[in-house]
Amino acid sequence: MAALALFVAGSVAVTACGSGGAASGGAGQGQGGGRSERAERARLVSAAWKDSEAAKVWREGYYPLGxxxxxxxxxxxxxxxxxxxxxxxxxxxxxxxxxxxxxxxxxxxxxxxxxxxxxxxxxxxxxxxxxxxxxxxxxxxxxxxxxxxxxxxxxxxxxxxxxxxxxxxxxxxxxxxxxAVTGAEKDLEPPIEPLEMPTDDLAPLGGLASVSKDGRRVTVRAEHGSCDDGPAVDVAETGDSVVLSGWVRGTSDGPCKSDLRIKKVTVELDAPVGERLLLDAFTGMPVS
Known part of the structure; x- marks a missing residue:
């Protein structure tokens, strides 16, 4: 619940549009040094889930979001x-x-x-x-x-x-x-392994905050530290999935507190989420 307290205290991010675009909670510094790595990881995650048994279970079962x-x-x-x-x-x-x-x-x-x-x-x-x-x-x-x-x-x-x-x-x-519904979700066997170590160039998201009524604006919780310009999220869209890649802008190498901060970041999609899978590039799992 400490994470919830941190996210409530944060402000909603500025939004950005388009497949492969980024939305940020801080001052922009380009797409970050790991942009190509994020894009490749997003491609792998999307391809792994396409037509997978896990995708079938996810679409047929009850998995609440938010x-x-x-x-x-x-x-x-x-x-x-x-x-x-x-x-x-x-x-x-x-x-x-x-x-x-x-x-x-x-x-x-x-x-x-x-x-x-x-x-x-x-x-x-x-x-x-x-x-x-x-x-x-x-x-x-x-x-x-x-x-x-x-x-x-x-x-x-x-x-x-x-x-x-x-x-x-x-x-x-x-x-x-x-x-009042708990325990109805079936265990998922993800079709791709999560990455092992979070970095400033790619880290797991903190969960889904909301989706707009038209399905074009998705707000997630993203993590960052106290010596950076805030979190950002890249978007990679296909007909079957939307893969979100969390990263951190403007990190510094000097002395810094080790506290974790969570901020809401909103991304704008080219098309409504609809029945597409909403996936976290780092974990390789649905964002929920």
Whole structure:
């Protein structure tokens, strides 16, 4: 959750367009010395996933993308509530429905483009415990109850409606919602091995933050340090995939703190993501 705190504190990056283009969170210094290496790695990742068994499993299964939590409107009222959420600190002052409130142990994922899948559903208690993982003293968000319902999420197969728990928070007019589906994902056998060592020229991304409604703007979390000009992300598009390559601009060789920073970077695509695979060049895996 420390990473979440860092990403919340960061600013959204400037965007750039086009296949092979770059979006940056800092001052531009060209494409970086590793541009050709990034392009070649992206080509290999894209080729490995094309028509692979892993791609088939990914497109046919349930793989949610992004945060499973939807914040209440107006969140947060104050800094104390924000700290409580970032610290995953909650306090239960009410009664949660029993598992029968979730219609047994199964629910339906329904895709906007058609099709559905029966999946296991968490109880209200299990979903609450996934929220409440803070330790030690400090402010807490007070949960007074919950109701079972649904919410919309982005998945590997596009937008879908999924089972969810809506938790009532003290001081808020709308609930905090958490997706109630966990453990439905099948293990993936990636068709290409990840790289071994992150460098300034190519590093793993910190996850998917959002995709715009038209599918043309993808925002990811990218890592960098305290002695550079910020992260950047290259884009390589094909008809089957979008490969994102994270790297760091303007690094210096002098004394530098070893702290890790995470910043949101937005890339603009030539065409909507659609059903194409969104892949991380470093890990060789889907960005999620």
């Amino acid at each position: 945060d499973p939590v939807r914040l209440p409107e107006g969140a947060f009222r104050n800094e104390a509530d924000k700290r409580a959420y970032l610290g995953r600190s909650f306090e239960l002052r009410g009664t949660l429905p029993d598992p029968a409130g979730a219609k047994g142990a199964e629910g339906k994922v329904r895709w906007r483009a058609g099709g559905s899948l029966t999946v296991p559903v968490d109880s209200a208690r299990a979903s609450y415990e996934r929220l409440d993982q803070g330790e030690g003293p400090g402010p807490a968000l007070v949960v007074t109850g919950a109701r079972f319902g649904s919410t919309s999420v982005l998945t590997s197969r596009g937008p879908a409606t999924v089972p969810a728990w809506h938790f009532t928070l003290k001081g808020y007019d709308t609930p905090l919602t958490r997706v």
